[in-house]
Amino acid sequence: MTTTTKKxxxxxxxxxxxxxxxxxxxxxxxxxKLAAKLAKQTSMNDALPPSEKHRHIAIDCEMVGVGxxxxxxxxxxxxxxxxxGTILLDAFVRVPERVTDFRTFVSGVRPKDIRVTNxxxxxxxxxxxxxxxxxxxxxxxxxxxxxxxxxxxLTHPREHTRDTAKYKPFMRxxxxxxxxxxPRKLRDLVYEELGK
Numbered sequence: 001m002t003t004t005t006k007k008x009x010x011x012x013x014x015x016x017x018x019x020x021x022x023x024x025x026x027x028x029x030x031x032x033k034l035a036a037k038l039a040k041q042t043s044m045n046d047a048l049p050p051s052e053k054h055r056h057i058a059i060d061c062e063m064v065g066v067g068x069x070x071x072x073x074x075x076x077x078x079x080x081x082x083x084x085g086t087i088l089l090d091a092f093v094r095v096p097e098r099v100t101d102f103r104t105f106v107s108g109v110r111p112k113d114i115r116v117t118n119x120x121x122x123x124x125x126x127x128x129x130x131x132x133x134x135x136x137x138x139x140x141x142x143x144x145x146x147x148x149x150x151x152x153x154l155t156h157p158r159e160h161t162r163d164t165a166k167y168k169p170f171m172r173x174x175x176x177x178x179x180x181x182x183p184r185k186l187r188d189l190v191y192e193e194l195g196k
Contacts, residue, residue, distance in 0.1 A: 034195045053083035057134060058141040061148040062109055065101030074099070075151040076109045078127050080134050088134055092121040128152055143186040164189060 059080045063073035074097060080089040092113045102109055114121055122130070131152055140156045142148055144165040149156060164170055165183035174182050190196055 031195070038194070055137075055139050056083050056141055057081070057088065057138045059131070059135075059145075059148055060142060061151045062103075062107035063147070063151055064095060064099045064103055064107060064109055064114070066095065066097040066099055068100065070099075070101030073147075073151060075124060075127070076102075076107060076114050078131055078152065080131065089130055091127060091130075092118065093124055093127045094118065094121045096124075124153075128154065143189075144183065 057080055059078070061075055061079070062077040064076040066072050066074045074095045075093045076095055076099075077092050078089060079087070079091075081087055092109070094116055095114050096116070099111070099114070102111060104110060112118065132154055135154070135156060139160050139162060141162045141164075143163065145156075145161060145163045164186070168181060170184060170189055171181040172184050174180050
């Protein structure tokens with residue numbers, strides 16, 4: 001390889017890369033489609049009566065790993081919001097067992113949040129009863145609710161449950177013929193549906 005060829009390759013490596021026009025046009029079209037979708041959703045939300053909005057509640061729970069291998073889950077945080085995103089409950093939960101995996105990169109839970117000495121954290125039973133009162137006569141919304149309800153040791157009527165992990169239009173087809181539907185990650189759904 002000659003010195004000139006080496007210089008050209010080095011210059012090519014260091015030169016700034018600019019987006020291709022087709023990529024920019026595709027991104028712009030996707031952004032416009034998403035904006036139209038969100039505008040339609042907003043107008044539909046505004047048309048709903050307050051009594052209907054009041055019937056819905058969304059929950060999410062964060063778990064930490066307990067046991068020797070950290071694979072058994074224990075409730076560490078419970079959150080609930082109403083239709084408009086107003087926080088109804090957001091509390092850390094004391095874990096009486098020894099935590100072997102905090103799963104901080106996913107859960108955001110740190111050791112100090114769930115210590116027995118943390119007065120702001122709730123006991124499991126206290127958290128469970130507060131959540132049970134909030135869920136009474138409500139339509140429950142969430143992602144992979146089976147895990148959250150299991151951690152809370154609660155049940156909820158199936159006809160009043162809206163699980164985004166089980167909603168067929170949100171699922172992805174897998175397998176050779178694409179016939180088996182599998183739940184998608186919440187992060188992917190949020191990006192696709194809300195652009196965030």
